Amino acid sequence: MEQQHACVCVAPTEVNREVDKLLTTMGLDVEPELVPLRPEENCKIVSCYYNVADKVKRDGGKIHYGWAIWQSHYLCQAEHHAVWEDEEGNLLDITPREKPTDFIMFVPNNEVAYKEKPIARVQINTTKNPIVDHIIYGHKVIDFLGLYETRIDRDRASVPPIVMEVLGLPHNPGPLRIVLYKREEFFLFGNKETNKCYCDSDKLYKNCHGKFYKHEMAAYVQKITDEIGEPPKPL
Ligand SMILES: [Zn+2]
16 A cells, blocks of 8 residues: 555745745744755665665665655645765665656654654645645545554555455555545546536535545545554554
């Protein structure tokens, strides 16, 4: 159940208004750095923690945790991340990305370390369209369900069957992910709350699925917690 990035996000090059708002929301008062990204051999996409741990074994230096900042035309997001720090304290990102970039915006913060449980993204809506808030809520729910993962090794995690059934995979979505995708699609096609809902009810979105987004997703989470209890908290 890898984390997915619904939007095509880019690394901001400066602390603009949205980035500033995100950092304030997170209570971070550390200046972000632009850290060069030079993917190293044998490093895998998404596996930043393991990539850096291997490099430390190989070349010394240490792991530096923090947040990578990404921005799209509708949201700004912090993703927990690890980069490599050399003996002189210079930071280097060695983890490849699906969409290559020469640098990332990184907020160093060793206070949150990876403990084999995925760490939730933090996202803010950078538009005035409330549908984006509904999408962000969906991402929160998905990240919450990530806490049910048990890591087997760097490449594999086991997920309880009921979680897998409800969530599915990004390319083979289960009912909960479909609830989210429908809203994403609706928004990306340029709709507002005052447009007709994507279902066939003939009502406006805000009086239809826009009203029920929390209920709809919470019901699936309830189904899971009823069956297997709350997920274990990260250590
Ligand atoms: Zn509807």
